[in-house]
Amino acid sequence: MFKRISALVLAGLTAMSVTACGGSGGTTSAGTGGGGGGGGDTITMGFAQVGAESGWRTANTKSIQDSAKSAGITLKFSDAQQKQENQIKAIRSYIQQKVDVIAFSPVVESGWDPVLNEAKNAKIPVILTDRAVDSKDTSLYKTFLGSDFVEEGKKAGQWLVEQYKDSKDTVNIVELQGTTGSAPANDRKAGFAEVIGADPKFKVIASQTGDFTRAKGKEVMEAFLKSNPDIDVLYAHNDDMGLGAIEAIEGAGKVPGKDIKIITVDAVKDGMQALADGKINYIVECSPLLGPQLMDLAKKVVKGEQVPPRVVTEETTFTQEQAKQVLSSRQY
Numbered sequence: 298m299f300k301r302i303s304a305l306v307l308a309g310l311t312a313m314s315v316t317a318c319g320g321s322g323g324t325t326s327a328g329t330g331g332g333g334g335g336g337g338d339t340i341t342m343g344f345a346q347v348g349a350e351s352g353w354r355t356a357n358t359k360s361i362q363d364s365a366k367s368a369g370i371t372l373k374f375s376d377a378q379q380k381q382e383n384q385i386k387a388i389r390s391y392i393q394q395k396v397d398v399i400a401f402s403p404v405v406e407s408g409w410d411p412v413l414n415e416a417k418n419a420k421i422p423v424i425l426t427d428r429a430v431d432s433k434d435t436s437l438y439k440t441f442l443g444s445d446f447v448e449e450g451k452k453a454g455q456w457l458v459e460q461y462k463d464s465k466d467t468v469n470i471v472e473l474q475g476t477t478g479s480a481p482a483n484d485r486k487a488g489f490a491e492v493i494g495a496d497p498k499f500k501v502i503a504s505q506t507g508d509f510t511r512a513k514g515k516e517v518m519e520a521f522l523k524s525n526p527d528i529d530v531l532y533a534h535n536d537d538m539g540l541g542a543i544e545a546i547e548g549a550g551k552v553p554g555k556d557i558k559i560i561t562v563d564a565v566k567d568g569m570q571a572l573a574d575g576k577i578n579y580i581v582e583c584s585p586l587l588g589p590q591l592m593d594l595a596k597k598v599v600k601g602e603q604v605p606p607r608v609v610t611e612e613t614t615f616t617q618e619q620a621k622q623v624l625s626s627r628q629y
């Protein structure tokens with residue numbers, strides 16, 4: 298069993314059991330559908346998603362939509378197309394519709410205090426999922442459910458250090474960062490830098506955003522290859538950028554996984570396939586299956602129950618051999 302998801306209950310908070318609320322569940326877009334909740338038994342959740350930039354995000358959206366349905370929660374769902382202003386508009390619309398609970402995965406970390414204060418004044422609880430905000434005022438949200446991105450970056454760095462432990466040569470690394478200003482981009486970069494920074498032979502010779510997309514990953518890797526003839530390692534903050542980069546590497550007549558070692562984060566099916574095929578060398582898992590835990594937390598906060606302020610997703614890592622073993626049973 299490679300993956301377990303569990304809650305870290307902080308500060309001795311008591312998690313009480315919750316009875317399921319009525320209603321059959323369903324999904325509407327942000328600006329449509331009837332008035333929110335607040336009255337009946339059925340909980341209405343407004344969810345402001347980042348976009349559909351990656352395989353991870355598609356799996357995350359499906360997990361949230363399926364889990365809302367199973368939990369009997371009516372879901373109002375919006376796709377912000379990777380733009381903060383769209384997420385803010387969606388959250389304001391959920392406030393106007395008086396939903397029972399708002400959940401969102403913030404595209405970037407900063408700039409959320411005004412709209413979160415509006416939700417607080419309207420007495421609508423907010424749950425952060427997947428990504429954090431940098432607000433000092435933690436009363437603006439009830440809990441944050443998601444991965445430890447710094448830890449993910451550290452795991453990527455630890456694998457690299459181990460691979461090159463017997464070498465004295467310089468290791469030239471290029472880095473494809475996620476969306477600028479997003480928590481996973483900031484934290485995966487920091488965790489990785491902390492680990493490899495202990496040995497000066499590891500040199501990050503180029504680092505640029507690929508916005509978590511396959512197309513941008515390919516484009517930026519092409520530019521890296523043109524200006525850096527001597528790349529040993531690619532560290533991509535997600536599988537999709539790594540997969541785009543593989544196309545660029547092959548286009549430049551090099552062999553991904555051999556001429557250039559590749560480490561990515563996520564472990565979505567396409568990434569795991571490339572790992573099993575030897576084109577990626579190592580993947581740090583980031584689980585998108587946050588839906589069931591999110592619905593449980595939503596039911597609790599709507600009832601006014603206390604929830605842990607931070608719920609961390611537990612994740613693993615995959616080598617090429619491990620990918621071959623688990624590929625057929627991968628859910629996403």
Ligand code: AHR
Nearest residue numbers: 351353354481509535583
């Ligand atoms: O926030 C999680 C990250 O966002 C995933 O690693 C990436 O694939 C997604 O777009």
